[in-house]
Amino acid sequence: MTLQKTGKVILLKGMEKNHEPSFAKSSRKMKIKTYLGMLSICVLLVAAKSDRPAYRIYNSKGHSADYNDILKAARNADVVFFGESHTNPICHWLELQLAKDLFEEKNGRMVIGAEMFERDNQLLLNEYISSMIRKKDFEAEAKLWPNYKTDYAPIVDFAAKNGIKFIATNIPRRFSAIVNLKGLEGLDSINALERGMMAPLPLKYNAELNCYKKIGEMVAGSPMHMGDNLPKAQAIKDATMAWFILKNLNEGGLFYHINGSYHSENQEGIVWYLKEYNKRNATDLKIVTITAVDQDDLGELEKDNLGKADFIVCIPDDMTKTQESSAPAIISTAAPAPPMKPAKTDTVKKHAPVAGSSVDDDDDD
Secondary structure, X not given: OOEEEEOOEEEEOOOOOOOOOHHHHHHHHHHHHHHHXXXXXXXXXXXXXXXXXXXXXXXOOOOEEOHHXXXXXXXXXXXXXXXEOOOOHHHHHHHHHHHHHHHHHOOOOEEEEEEEEEHHHHHHHHHHHXXXXXXXXXXXXXXXXXXXXXXXXXXXXXXXXXXXXXXXXXXXXXXXXXXXXXXXXXXXXXXXXHHOOOOOXXXXXXXXXXXXXXXXXXXXXXXXXXXXXXXXXXXXXXXHXXXXXXXXXXXXOEEEEEEEHXXXXXXXXXXXXXXXXXXXXXXXOOEEEEEEEEEOOOOOOOHHHOOOOOEEEEEEOOOOOOOOOOOOOOOOOOOOOOOOOOOOOOOOOOOOOOOOXXXXXXXXX
16 A cells, blocks of 8 residues: 555545544444443443332342242242241232242142231132132131231232132230240130141140240349240240141142241241151152341341341341331340330231241230
8 A cells, every 4th residue: 555645634545534443343332342341330330329229139148039049949849938027018029929930840839828817718719719708708717817808818819819718827816825824835725626726736845945045034023924935925826837838838849928027037937847756757858948137228138037038038127017017026136125014905906917936925815
């Protein structure tokens, strides 16, 4: 090639003025790609900062996870525990979505159970699930929590629509109230028929489990029966739920259980009793635990929440609630509240737990 001078511009001979060498084109494309890449990163950072996620999911070690991770683990489990905060709408929505997806994944081979239903409600549940009675008759006669229609009816109705067996796993409250008043020995007076609605007696009680030790510490200084017996009242609930989960397991199927988070956190409570009762079987159970926690910042899992479950659903602590509790809670997934005695109320209203536990002062039952 030769140089050709045209005025003040020197061009390579044979090139048009608007033609660039190939190396210049490549350089320009690289600069454009770099610019677009940096712009994309900036957009993502701004979006992340301005986003208001309703929840974030982490694994037990605090690493980021997502819903598909939960579903993948849950579909291969024998038992899945969803430890909820009772009045949190995110929990109830996720519980329902997981129930629907597991139903599809397991081709209908699943059972649902819940703390919110006591054993003496099982007959009514059976009648409703089998379409023997109407929805309004079921809701009129069953002992339902005040937030049932908004929070639990959707999953019960889903079970009824699809013929999914639904188990009332919890001990009737009047029996846990006896334990709170008289200790586990108080159950000796219950007849054989009524004993069929609870875990086998005598109950193996492990006072060294942190979930029960914390309850004892919270109520220290309260009336003697409450300080000594309230952890045992929690234990008889946990044991009963575990017993009826085990009794209703189907080979090759899945038991999906919904309960307050305190009942299954840290592999204690219901999970501990389930493993104890399963020791008589040759095969260990595959158990997946999910728990909900409240945090101010969802950017990372707080140290205190690490290891609480296989998956931790982290929810903003200012999330709206489906109901304001009518009675104070002793056990909470948040900071412990001082022991308080709830005002006398009717039976239905006493089923108004908050946060992640159903433990309350039952001495007025």
